[in-house]
Amino acid sequence: MTSPGTRIVAATSTVVIPEYLNEAASSIITKSQELLDAIKRIPGGKIIIDYIRASYQNDPYRSLFEFILVAFAIRYFLKSKSSYSKKDYIKLTEKEIDELVADWQPAPLTVPLRDDEKWQLDSIPITKGQISSHTEIIDNRDNGKLKSVINLASLNFLDLGINKEMIEAGIEQINYSGVGACGPPNFYGTQDVHFRLEEDLARFFGAEKSILYAQDFCTAQSIIPCFLKRGDIAIVDGGVSLQLQKAVMISRCEVFWYDHNDLESLEKTLKFVNEDFRGEPLTRRFIITEGLFENYGDSPDLKALVDLKKKYKYRLIIEESRSLGVLGATGRGLAEVYNIPRSDIDITVGSMALAFASSGGFCIGETPMINYQKLQSNAYVYSAALPPYCAKVCSKALSLIENATSENGNSNKIIGRLHLKIKKFYKLLSSDKKLNECVTIVSEPESPTIHLRISKSIREKLELPASYGGIGSNMEKFVEKGLEENYFDEEYNLENYLLQIIIDKILKSNILITRSKRILHHELLPLIPELIINVNAGITEDEIVRCHQVISKEIIDTLTNINLKTFDNLI
Amino acid sequence: MSVFPGSQSQQQQQAHIPSAEKLSISPTTSKENRRRRSSSIISHVEPETIEIKNDQEVLPNLNANWVHFKGAWLVHIVIIALLRIFYNLFPVFTKEISWTLTNVTYVIGSYIMFHQVKGTPFEFNSGAYDNLTMWEQIDNGDQYTPVKKFLMGVPIALFLISTHYSNYDIQLFILNFTLCLVAVIPKLPISHRVRITIPFISEPQMIK
Numbered sequence: 006m007t008s009p010g011t012r013i014v015a016a017t018s019t020v021v022i023p024e025y026l027n028e029a030a031s032s033i034i035t036k037s038q039e040l041l042d043a044i045k046r047i048p049g050g051k052i053i054i055d056y057i058r059a060s061y062q063n064d065p066y067r068s069l070f071e072f073i074l075v076a077f078a079i080r081y082f083l084k085s086k087s088s089y090s091k092k093d094y095i096k097l098t099e100k101e102i103d104e105l106v107a108d109w110q111p112a113p114l115t116v117p118l119r120d121d122e123k124w125q126l127d128s129i130p131i132t133k134g135q136i137s138s139h140t141e142i143i144d145n146r147d148n149g150k151l152k153s154v155i156n157l158a159s160l161n162f163l164d165l166g167i168n169k170e171m172i173e174a175g176i177e178q179i180n181y182s183g184v185g186a187c188g189p190p191n192f193y194g195t196q197d198v199h200f201r202l203e204e205d206l207a208r209f210f211g212a213e214k215s216i217l218y219a220q221d222f223c224t225a226q227s228i229i230p231c232f233l234k235r236g237d238i239a240i241v242d243g244g245v246s247l248q249l250q251k252a253v254m255i256s257r258c259e260v261f262w263y264d265h266n267d268l269e270s271l272e273k274t275l276k277f278v279n280e281d282f283r284g285e286p287l288t289r290r291f292i293i294t295e296g297l298f299e300n301y302g303d304s305p306d307l308k309a310l311v312d313l314k315k316k317y318k319y320r321l322i323i324e325e326s327r328s329l330g331v332l333g334a335t336g337r338g339l340a341e342v343y344n345i346p347r348s349d350i351d352i353t354v355g356s357m358a359l360a361f362a363s364s365g366g367f368c369i370g371e372t373p374m375i376n377y378q379k380l381q382s383n384a385y386v387y388s389a390a391l392p393p394y395c396a397k398v399c400s401k402a403l404s405l406i407e408n409a410t411s412e413n414g415n416s417n418k419i420i421g422r423l424h425l426k427i428k429k430f431y432k433l434l435s436s437d438k439k440l441n442e443c444v445t446i447v448s449e450p451e452s453p454t455i456h457l458r459i460s461k462s463i464r465e466k467l468e469l470p471a472s473y474g475g476i477g478s479n480m481e482k483f484v485e486k487g488l489e490e491n492y493f494d495e496e497y498n499l500e501n502y503l504l505q506i507i508i509d510k511i512l513k514s515n516i517l518i519t520r521s522k523r524i525l526h527h528e529l530l531p532l533i534p535e536l537i538i539n540v541n542a543g544i545t546e547d548e549i550v551r552c553h554q555v556i557s558k559e560i561i562d563t564l565t566n567i568n569l570k571t572f573d574n575l576i
Numbered sequence: 577m578s579v580f581p582g583s584q585s586q587q588q589q590q591a592h593i594p595s596a597e598k599l600s601i602s603p604t605t606s607k608e609n610r611r612r613r614s615s616s617i618i619s620h621v622e623p624e625t626i627e628i629k630n631d632q633e634v635l636p637n638l639n640a641n642w643v644h645f646k647g648a649w650l651v652h653i654v655i656i657a658l659l660r661i662f663y664n665l666f667p668v669f670t671k672e673i674s675w676t677l678t679n680v681t682y683v684i685g686s687y688i689m690f691h692q693v694k695g696t697p698f699e700f701n702s703g704a705y706d707n708l709t710m711w712e713q714i715d716n717g718d719q720y721t722p723v724k725k726f727l728m729g730v731p732i733a734l735f736l737i738s739t740h741y742s743n744y745d746i747q748l749f750i751l752n753f754t755l756c757l758v759a760v761i762p763k764l765p766i767s768h769r770v771r772i773t774i775p776f777i778s779e780p781q782m783i784k
Contacts, residue, residue: 067749071736074756078732082725089717089768235628235703236611257631257702285611286782381699 116490121576122498128505130158130517137167138543142517146509154512155548157538158519162331162453163419164543165362165402178397186390190217191379194390202396203367205403206355210329210337211347212369216378219391221356222248224366225324227384228354229293230256231377237289238282240274240319242266243530246299249324250529253293262476262530265301268309275317290319291351296328296339300521300532302448302456304328307343311350320351329353330360330402331453335410336420342451363399365391423542426549427453430540433553440557443564447535456521457536459500463564467572473497475531489526497525501534502575503567508536510559516552536560611707613780614771621707621769622784631704632716639696639705640713643723652730656682672742676752679738683731683755690727691762694782707782711762712769719765731759 044050097105118126131143133151140156143149165171178198188194199217206215218224229252233239237258241249244265253260261278264270271292278290292314297304307323314321325338333341338355340347347353352370357363368378378385409418431450434440434457443463447456459469473494474480483492504520511518521535538556540549624632642648659681663674690711695703705713715721735756742748761767771781 067746070753071739074732074735078729081720081728084720086721087719087765089719230702234699235631235706257627285613 119493121495122493124502124505124576128509130512135167136161138164138541140517144512152515154515154517155544155552156517156541157544157552158517159541160359160454160539161362162360162423162539162541163362163402163406164541165360165405165419167543168362168402168405170405171362171398171401174401175394175398178394182393184392184394186219186392188389189387190385190390196390196393196396198393198396198400199390202400202403205400206367206369209403209407210340210353210369212353212371213348214372214375215367215369216375216382216385217391217396218366218368218384219364219388220384221326221358221364221366223384223388224356224368225249225322225354226252226255227382228352228368228378229253229291229322231382232352232374233258233289233291236286238278238291240271240278240290240292242271242294242298242305244298244301245293245295245324245530247523247527249293249295251527254529266298266303266305268306268313271310272313272317275313275319279317291322292319293322294324296323296325297332297452297454299327299454300456300523302452302454304332304339304342304449304451307339307345307350311345321349322352322354323350324354326354326356326359326366327452327454329355330406330420331423332451334415334420335417336360336406357395357399357402361399361402363402364395365399419542423453423540424451426542426544426546427451427540429546430538430549430553431455433549434538434557437553437557439561443560444536453540455538455540457538457560458533459503459564463567467500467567467569469496469500472531472533474525474528476529478531480525484526492526494525497534499572499575503563503572504534504536506575507559507563510563511555514555514559516555518556611782612784614773614783615780617773617775619771619773619781619783621712621771621782624704628704631701634702635700637696637705637713637716638698638700640710640715643714643727649723649726652727656730656734672745672748675738675741676748679734679752679755682734683759686727686731687758687762707784708769717768719768724763728760728763731756 041054044054127145131145133141133143136156136159138156138159138161139153140159141151141153144152182196182198186194186196186199190199203215203217206217207213218227225248229239229249233253233256235257237256238261239253239256239258240261240263241253242265243262261274263274275292282288292310294305294310310321313319323339329338330336332338335341337347338353340350340353347369348371350370352368352374354368355366357365357367368375380386406417406419409420411417428450431446434455435446435450441460443460444457445460447458448454459467473496480489480492480494483489501520508518508520519537519539521532521537523532523534525532538552544552656678659678660674663669663677666674669677691709694709695706696713708717711724714723735752739749739752742752771783773780
């Protein structure tokens with residue numbers, strides 16, 4: 006039951022509250038009217054008012070959406086910049102910076118030379134005059150006396166460096182155009198002789214087109230990053246030279262190594278990669294190997310290699326620096342040995358500094374591939390062009406070799422002369438039983454560079470490791486931390502010193518051979534020091550017999566007498 | 577014969593070093609280090625390694641830097657005006673429809689350009705930007721920068737204009753508003769490096 010009093014209160018209250026609200030509402034309306042008038046007075050204000058009025062259109066929800074959107078936009082515009090890229094930076098106060106600067110000690114530019122590696126500097130032969138099959142060297146250990154030696158250390162295999170026509174061509178070109186190209190190839194650096202050489206190289210090797218580089222060591226390092234990028238795949242032989250190792254490293258691609266010159270291992274790797282990357286985005290895939298391995302002196306079976314690359318749909322890059330001008334009856338390289346058209350090799354990289362006795366590197370292959378390099382290859386775009394006289398001399402070398410080819414095209418006088426010497430030298434060395442007990446010949450009979458390793462039994466006797474450096478070794482851990490300067494492998498140094506002792510002994514009989522001079526912390530792959538004999542076309546057969554006798558005698562003398570104790574105390 | 581002080585375990589280490597002929601080290605790259613696609617519907621692009629960051633800084637990113645030019649700002653306005661004029665040429669389109677079409681074209685075009693295509697068209701950084709959209713490349717991923725504010729403002733303004741001139745037809749409004757969200761949401765800091773895979777429709781996204 007409700008009393009009448011409460012009803013009255015309720016009635017009065019329903020009357021009073023609307024009146025109060027009305028007042029408030031009317032004051033809000035007048036206030037907002039004033040506000041609107043004020044906004045209208047601002048330039049452009051009328052448009053905004055009209056816009057809002059027009060957009061309202063009795064649809065408050067839509068207007069709410071728009072209002073929220075505008076509010077969001079204003080909030081976004083008012084936010085100050087926030088850094089994503091520098092979010093892991095450490096912020097240092099002024100004081101901390103000053104302290105760090107005060108504490109800083111400049112590191113020495115080089116680590117001091119150790120006593121036990123000084124011999125390396127002393128052992129560098131200084132030559133006088135032209136480098137050819139017979140060279141004069143200044144003997145450091147004999148008061149700088151001049152000494153005429155048979156040079157088995159030079160890579161000038163065909164001995165074209167002392168050819169009169171070559172020298173004349175070089176002088177003529179220097180008289181005509183000076184010594185430098187004065188600019189990158191795309192920027193005033195290209196002259197007529199460069200075009201001629203490009204045509205000559207393409208014709209000589211049976212390729213569509215060629216491109217010249219000023220420095221042979223940088224050629225592969227410029228070409229490979231030009232075609233292989235992050236995410237691409239390179240299947241690389243596990244015995245490639247330093248320049249290819251660095252080239253695949255700086256290209257940022259995925260690198261898979263297969264056992265050196267082992268095509269079964271290659272096929273296993275190809276299968277593995279194709280399986281493992283199934284469903285991944287399609288990338289460029291290359292097999293990278295050498296024509297004549299700089300570190301081993303052997304060659305891959307090109308025919309099987311081409312079959313594999315076709316079967317698994319890869320492209321093939323072959324670094325033929327050592328094999329062009331040397332392998333094949335007319336010096337056309339590994340492709341000629343296996344009778345494979347040059348077009349089956351997608352990219353061939355070569356050097357003009359070895360057999361062709363000039364300087365610089367080149368690449369041969371299909372026209373679009375070459376043209377792409379003209380815009381994308383760093384060494385071609387940014388560094389100075391090959392000196393014109395080098396181009397001229399190389400053209401001359403090619404024409405000399407071409408002119409020496411017999412009419413039926415099966416043999417070549419210049420190349421044949423080298424092959425004969427290689428065959429003879431290799432036969433003498435390989436048939437020397439006593440020598441083969443001391444050293445192992447790693448290289449193949451066709452290789453002009455003969456690699457001799459201390460035999461396994463002697464290395465085991467001297468407690469030397471199976472190989473130095475490489476993936477998983479101590480050296481790699483130092484390199485990863487950037488401490489490679491602190492790493493010094495005493496055994497590696499000692500083994501090299503042992504080889505140098507042999508070289509020095511041989512040098513006493515006026516024969517200069519060399520050894521593999523590889524810096525351990527630069528190499529990614531395992532290696533073993535070797536004695537190296539570079540057979541030269543300019544050596545006579547009698548000299549070869551004498552060289553063999555001396556080399557064999559000194560190696561046997563040194564290695565049969567050595568034992569662990571004397572070896573450890575060599576230095 | 578110690579190699580270096582502190583490398584006592586050298587003899588043990590050498591047992592694992594392969595000989596020079598037999599590497600037995602391939603494959604050397606493990607799957608963790610490799611590029612890969614995401615298997616989940618929503619994923620984030622993983623932060624770059626130090627090597628990739630180095631490559632990104634080798635050269636200025638020409639693909640993303642042009643947006644800072646005043647002309648590049650102006651061209652958005654010019655393109656919108658041209659689109660509007662273009663759609664006006666067809667008598668069948670009413671004013672409402674042609675404004676909506678302008679909005680549709682601009683939003684879809686800018687979505688493809690800023691949020692769909694990844695990487696750079698020219699090769700300057702060895703593929704260091706291959707996984708990032710252009711929006712993520714602008715200002716190296718910094719947020720609330722002037723150019724990002726401008727590019728965020730354009731679709732919002734275009735939406736407000738087109739919904740105004742489409743006379744607030746409810747269907748066109750819904751269409752325009754959805755498009756506005758398509759343009760705005762990928763630009764938000766919360767969407768930075770987010771990848772969405774629609775099962776059975778789109779391919780899995782590269783996140784590494």
